[in-house]
Amino acid sequence: MISLLDYGAGNVRSLRNAIHALGFELTEIKRPEDILKAERLIFPGVGAFGAAMERLHRLGYVEPLKAYLAAGRPYLGICIGLQALFEGSDESPGVAGLGVIPGRIRRFDAPGLSVPHMGWNDVRVERDSPLFAGYAGEKLYFVHSYHAEPHAENADWRLATTDYGTPFLSAVQRGRVGAVQFHPEKSGAAGLRLLRHFLAGEEGGVPAAGRSACTEPTRFAKRVIACLDVRSNDAGDLVVTKGDQYDVRESGAVRNLGKPVELAERYYEEGADEITFLNITGFRDFPLADQPMLEVLKRTSERVFVPLTIGGGIRAFTDDSGRAYSALDVADEYFRSGADKISIGSDAVAAVEAYLARGGVKDGSTAIEQIAAVYGNQAVVISIDPRRVYVDSPEATRHAVVETATPGPNGERYGWFQCTVKGGREGRDVDVVELARACEALGAGEILLNSIDRDGTGAGFDLELIGQVRAAVSIPVIASSGAGCVEHFAEVFAATGVEAALAAGIFHRREVPIQAVKSYLREQGIEIRS
Ligand code: 1PR
16 A cells, blocks of 8 residues: 655655556555654645645654654655755755765756746666666656765765766665655656655666666756647537637637547657647636536546646636636646646736736745645746737837847838737737746746747747747746748747747647657757657
């Protein structure tokens, strides 16, 4: 029997799903005394270090956990479940960790490095371990802003290291106590294999192949994301649709490109690094009333073991009976249904307008701040729907302009990118640069950058737009809208340095398979996850 130490600080549904999919039963730790009764214990920490330790203390779990670890009993820590083993973290100064492993947790901090470290990276397995039995050098999924430093004092714990600006401990193990910084439950088949070794209590096993004993630097991959725009069609069925410049109707009817769960599963099998669902009418319908959408998410998360993002309708809402819901309530339900990240569109624009009107002062009132405080910055994606506005000169507007290689209808040589809300229906007096910067300051962890002008055109990503936003923030940016062929992916990575590229239409219509994109990127020398 496997015991899960879910102390209620975040979303562990993905891990539960992975464990069930592997055919294992789980029991929950409900009281301090359950910890010492556990046969195998998993600690899937999420969120901030200080919040995790504070909850462990409040629940009376710290002492039994220390006793369990001191006895060398089977333990698998994941993410914060690794970091908590150390003495403390710069994330939460003054808060003591479990102190099992010597050393402190530090923030990633190197010029030009996007933080969080979010995506697929290699691990250098430095010695044989049953956890990595059969491991053949596949990339694994990481998402964290803080890391454990390898030191002489913790050398006996060192199992694997990864480079992200600096080398850090991506796996530790001593005896039967082990922990990993990456998320095995979100790392596809390679992660599930590792998880199975722990769950099955396999103590022997073959040594890791591939990168074992390897000393070369690990390589962080660019991500290729499949996006499913979802809404009800006129018959009331939830379908994957796809617009041309956000118009999803053809001859009056909503385009139907397939069933959401089936398509998501197909993209997982075909090697998508992440799947994003956008509930595109969420701005007008209350998402919590949209049970089919929540069901789609639940069923997908039982079968798809890469990160899932969902957006659409995340905002405060009062229903017909007068009951008020906060944006955090809406996000909670998405996380409970299997999302790893949520994406906020229209409400982020409103939040930024209010934040700028306050003179750039944070007051904790925005959905971005509230959701990030509970689930961590990495779980909050901002989806931007910009439209190009041409001007004759930079002086003609107060907004951040680009000099454009594609002049406007009257030969204008400059343009700025106006944020819109409600699926592009309404433009606001906010540009992408001020929106992206303000969202980063409010605590967002990633930007999903669409383009209404390029969406569905197959004309390629808008490099001017994407380059402008990439240069403005240090959180990861996902380029979206306009992918028409494999070359467009290589182009956007080379020209802008974004961390990920997303496409919809070419994948749905089977014009370009995900593996064709990846093969081409590999040929171009761009690091990807195979
Ligand atoms: O504003 O928080 O309720 O969120 C609504 C979400 O729905 C936003 O993320 C917004 O981008 C999205 N959305 C709203 N209306 C539409 C529409 O198409 N009518 N979809 C829409 C936006 C954009 C992409 C698309 C790429 C790639 N879709 O995500 O998948 O452009 O397409 P391509 O590769 O075929 O060019 P809120």
